[in-house]
Amino acid sequence: MGSKGKNIPKYRTPFRPALEGVWQTIRRERNFRFHLFAAFCAVLLGFFFSLSKAEWIAVLFSIFGVFSMELMNTAVERTVDLADGRYHPLAKQAKDAAAAAVLMAAVLAAIIGCIVFLPKLLHLFEGAAF
Numbered sequence: 001m002g003s004k005g006k007n008i009p010k011y012r013t014p015f016r017p018a019l020e021g022v023w024q025t026i027r028r029e030r031n032f033r034f035h036l037f038a039a040f041c042a043v044l045l046g047f048f049f050s051l052s053k054a055e056w057i058a059v060l061f062s063i064f065g066v067f068s069m070e071l072m073n074t075a076v077e078r079t080v081d082l083a084d085g086r087y088h089p090l091a092k093q094a095k096d097a098a099a100a101a102v103l104m105a106a107v108l109a110a111i112i113g114c115i116v117f118l119p120k121l122l123h124l125f126e127g128a129a130f
């Protein structure tokens, strides 16, 4: 029946279902809330250290990359669970691959975070120590 089914709500703007997807994921996924908190800390640190344009671009790419992967992971989990939730090797492969995509984005974000913030933090603590 596709998206023309009777019980599927019609949205006036294309943003509404997307925003609902973000809100539902925030409500239901603890990992997403953790990433949100980490992103908030990174942005605060970014303002504190007055990042350059290039540094902001790297940090924002990392943040939204992790958010996007986490949302896609949630989409895969929900879709697989729709199938009836019984154990299936293909379900395992799909969920594990989706989880791995989040891990890749998170590792990249952690590396970028270290490259951008670590020297600034070390400099700050060195200044405070002497």
Ligand SMILES: Nc1ncnc2c1ncn2[C@@H]1O[C@H](COP(=O)(O)OP(=O)(O)OP(=O)(O)O)[C@@H](O)[C@H]1O
Residues within 6 Å of the ligand: 029, 030, 031, 077, 085, 086, 087, 088, 089, 091, 092, 095, 096, 099
């Ligand atoms: N139907 C299934 N068939 C086979 N393996 C599954 C199935 N459902 C889950 N798994 C395995 O269990 C793991 C955890 O699945 P689960 O659905 O609990 O997601 P999760 O990674 O714990 O995410 P969340 O905590 O956000 O729900 C999957 O990565 C997969 O290896």
